[in-house]
Amino acid sequence: MAGGRNSTIVIRFILLGFSDYPKLKIVLFAVFLGSYFLTVAWNLGLIILIRMDSYLRTPMYFFLSNLSFLDFCYVTSTTPRMLSDFFQKPRSISFWGCTIQYFFFSSLGLTECCLLAAMAYDRYAAICDPLLYTATMSPTLCVQMTVGAYITGLFGSLIQLCALLQLNFCGPNIINHFFCDLPQLLVLSCSETFFLKVMKFVIAVIFGVISVFVIMISYGYILATILKISSVEGRSKAFNTCTSHLTAVICFYGSGLFVYMHPSTDNSLGHDKMASVFYTMVIPMLNPLIYSLRNKEIKDAIKRCKKKAFSHCHC
Template sequence: MEPTGQNLPQGNQTTLIGFILLGFSDVPDLQGFLFGVFLIIYVIILMGNSLIIIIINVDPSLRNPMYYFLGNFSSLEICYVSVIVPRMLIDLCTQNRNISFLACATQMYFFLVLGATECFILTVMAYDRYIAICNPLLYPLIMNSRMCIQLAAGCWVTGIPVHIGFTYQIFSLPFCGSHQLNHFFCDVPPVLQLACGDTFMAEMLIYVVAVLVVTIPFMLIFGSYVKIISTIMKLPSVTGRAKAFSTCSSHLMVVALFFGSGIISYLRPKSSHSTGMDKFLSLFYTIVTPVFNPMIYCLRNKDVMVALKKFLSKWIVL
């Protein structure tokens, strides 16, 4: 009889066939409820971001750099949650929590690449607002269509080579002892906890990548908004100040939600890690933030609301 995933021999774990994602197995009575909640959230994320993409493409008034990057951001959010949520729903529904070694590495890789892309796109969106508010006369020259395409392409591809090496480094480690992954997806900290031997290099790489991908973009965004707020406060018109703040407030809220949870999760000391807190923070930046993003950008942006009403009125009439 084949040994099950629960009682594999403790010897050579470098040839693991996979891990067991424990997920939310510690609350067995809530499996059906959690499945329903996460399914509804996933559908909302898909519909909300798809609607934003459609509106931006069909409404001529939204064909400018700010909404071009917002369209990219919404496309990214769909990809980002689709790396994690469908697998989590399958686990909750079937209770088959086994994930192959290759599938785990693939999920981690795409999660890291898309997470890095999100950091970069949020930075580019801040740069776009900085040029629009601080250098309005040069805005059409600087943020031309070619520059927008180059910036967006750079955001999508920059993280690819970095995270190939990073993921390879993590999964090159020997894994011994338990192969039960106490998480709902293959995130870096819980996978690293199962590794044996010297993990110092991998842990240092986490901090290096986190600084390059999270901290530096966050500081660039922070610096941009210091300049933006300083410029806005100098505007003579109260109406002008209010309009300028309104175009930035939604982006600032998304940045605070995403970067706040990401920095706390990856840059806090290893000694302060706990399974419950790790799962909570992961839920926050993988599911909660993406579900709020379409609402934030729609409800707090007058141009998007006007375009949405026009779009819905056409469909209602049809």
């Protein structure tokens, strides 16, 4: 490909990844590989635990198992490719490979936004109307909300993909990132990107801001209900059922909105890369821990599994 911006059509992109830190290549590879293995093990382990333990067959853990599945797919959509790029020269990816990677990454991220909002509604139903909780959060409704989250996320990503495919890329073809993300592609396009930038902002508002608004309303009612509980123990128990979800929400939306709500410029892409490490690798790794460390039901389920395994070993 020639060097000028308007000289030819780009059919491959070069992912810079973390080539800015050549002396840290082995260290970064080991850290990211270790975090990927931990993410896969913890998320799949949590899914298996929820499926195996009959005491965890409740709406909250149904949503949590889907969140773990999303996090597993989310990190797998970018990390294996990024790890292989540490030892490849050039770190190239085809135009179609780039757009497909972005499509899956985007649809999983948007789905997680919707699922986190559904989980907030579940906590609202459990704390604000406990007597009707089982009837309100019926298995049918839980499945409908989850399937709706997947379909909505897929549809939102498909709209962006269709718009992205209308752009022309004439060079340069170097992406200052470790995966194909929309802000980086917009900077490289030689087409008019105003429409897609507006679309990116609108989708961020619809999926990010509106989801956060739903979560805030749910937690507003939850807080009002908790403050009416007379016993300290009751308030503490109610708070503990919400803190894990709130922590996950703050981490996910905080880093995601930072990347997708501000204008993309050449100077901002380096900061976007570091923020992306947080929400593409760190958060999926931490979510199982966030939901498990202070969760008595998860700890009890682990103990029951250990007892079953121990008894089978002695049979």
